[in-house]
Amino acid sequence: TRRSRLRRLFRLPRSRRAIGALVLVIGAFGIAFMVGGFQMIQWTETADFCGRCHTMGPELAAHAAGPHSEVSCGECHVEPGVSGWIKAKINGTRQLVEIVTGTFPEPIPPPEHDSLPDSKDTCGRCHDVARIDPSNLVTRLQFTEDESNTRQFVGLMVRPGSSDILDTSRGVHWHVLRDVEYWAEDPFAQEIALVDATAPDGTIREYIDQDQIRIAEDVTPDVEEIKAEMQQVQMTCYDCHNRVGHPISNPRRGLDADLSAGRIDASLPYIKREGMRVLWGSYPTVEAADAEADKLANMYELHYPDVYKTKPAAINEAIEQIKLLYRLTATPEMKVTARTYPDSLGHTDYPGGFRCHDGGHYLIENGAVTSKTIPSSCDTCHTFPQIGGAVASLPIGIPPATHDDSEYVFNHRDIAPSVDPGGTACGECHARDYCANCHETGAVTVEHDQMLIGHAQSIKESPTGAEACSYCHQPAYCARCHNEPVLPGGAPLAAGDPSAIPRGPPGLRWPLLATVPV
Structure with missing residues (x-):
């Protein structure tokens, strides 16, 4: 049977x-x-697995070449423990359905703060903020966008800070050692409307963005509205180091690195400027970007025929390198440009630290706005940058109390009327090359007394025009009010970019990039 x-x-x-x-x-x-x-x-928690679905070439390339290449995706994106793993797989299943059905967003939005593990469980496993050196020397080589691609050195002392949570006058890392919360208008946290900082004794100092104020004598309704409509975020390492796992080299730094290494011939006229123009652009396909890069040969043939005849190989090599840089910074099929994902570390290409330290976030006391703001002096997080053919002397010690005045950069001439600090108290810390670093730019010819209402006229009257302004101000700073680039050497800003949108107007929502017709 x-x-x-x-x-x-x-x-x-x-x-x-x-x-x-x-x-x-x-x-x-x-x-x-x-x-x-x-x-x-x-x-399933490695870049090899994640990269099979997410068509984000620059992200994967940046992770592979970055300092965290040995760290798997799951170590930063998945909460420790069984519950975190289950949550990640549920989220992954949702993403799989989106990929199969073709409903995934383009570009991929940045992860929300709530979806990421606590930075203490990720960054804190290797990096002890309390033990990081209080000062670090940073030097970089950069090239300007003039005809000769002038080579410049940049040097400054960055102040990560100390473990003393009571000292908030200098440094950066006390932000994550203290209880700091903020409310942002957009998913990138490029527009911060309200900041709460809790002191060790439990007192709270609250700062409101000037663009959120309707009645200065009573901002309580404004604060209530912000807290009701915007997401509350606890400040962590991610708020500044938001691209640390995928440090995509932006066009400016990528071109500087190639020019410095000789991969692009620095003697080609305006090659830095033209490379920036190509790389910051938005294109429907990689082939369209390549076609724009190929036009550089026509530019040299038309405007620099001698260079075109004598350096054809250098021109072709520069074009090919620019094409490679584009592939490392953009993914047109996902509608990702070089400006899609802001990098909040620094403030040269994006607002970064200026999101709060912009001089426009005012302290609230008894429901009314005061004249006090979040500190915004140039030496709060680092020393005054030294820029030139060679790095000048850098002051390392603690500056005198007079330097805490936000207007000191303008009125210090009352103490040191000459570019040579010798014979004055300034000479104890500064050498002549330190002072000449700023004075030789023409910035001292600009009168700042009436800058708020008359800076356009001051710029017109300055011998160097807006070039003097670019020594201290970055494009992201001016873009708070100006929709178009106003500084020489500033990258073209795509419509809808966080750096291109003035502060305050409503409607700053995802996606923050130009829509590319397909």
Whole structure:
């Protein structure tokens, strides 16, 4: 019968040796299944697995070349423990459905703060903020966008800060050692409307963005509206180091690196400026970007025929390198440009620290706005940058109390009327090259007394025009009011970019980039 045949087929072994062999076989299969399953789980948290679905070439390339290349995706994006793993797989299933059905967003939005593990469980496993050196020397080589691509050195002392949470006058890292919360208008947190900073004694200092104020004598309704409509975020490492896992090199730094290494010939006229123009652009396809880069040869043929005839190989090599840089900074099929994802570390290409330290976030006391703001002096997070053909002397010590005045950069001439600090108290810390670093730019010819209402006229009257302004001000700073670039050397700003949108107007929502027609 059928039952007897099944019994003969699946009958249990009768000898101990056969039973032992069966147990070994079953155990081997069980161990292999567990090991394979564990390895499969680990693989699902690697860049190799994640990159098979997310068509984000620059993200993967940046991770592979970045300082965290040995850190898997899951170590930063998945909360530790079983619950975190289950949550990640549920979210991954939703993403899989979006990919299969073609409903995934383009570009991929940045992760919300609530979806990321606590930075103490990720960054804190390797980086102890309390033990980071209070000052770090940073030097960089950059090239200007003039005809000769002038080579410049930039040097400054960055002040990460100390472990003293009571000292907030200088440095950066006390932000994550203290209880600091903010409310932002957009998913990138490029427009911060309200900031709450809790002191060790429990007192709260609240600062409101000037663009959110309707009645200065009573901002309570404004604060209530902000807290009701915007997301509350606890400040963590992610707020400044938001691209640390995927440090995509922006066009400016990418071109500087290539020019410095000789991969692009710095003697080609305006190659830095033209490379910036190509790389900051928005294109429907990679081929369209390549076609724009190829036009550089026509530019040299038309305007620099001698260069075109004598350096054809250098021109072609520069074009090919610019094409490679584009592939490392943009993904047109996902509508991702070089400006899609702001990098909040610094403030040269994006608002960065100026999101709060812009002089426009005012302290609230008894429901009314005061004249006090979040500190915004140039030396709060770093020393005054030294820019020139060679790095000048950098002051390292704690500056005198007079330097805390936000207007000191303008009125210090009352103490040191000459570019040579010798014979004055300034000479104890500063050498002549430090002063000449600013004075030789023409910035001192600009009168700042009436800058708020008359800076356009002051710029017109300055011998160097807006070039003097660019020594202190970055494009992102001016873009708070200006929709178009106003500083020489500033990158073209795409419509809808966080750096291109003036502060205050409503409607700053995802996506923050120009829509590319397909």
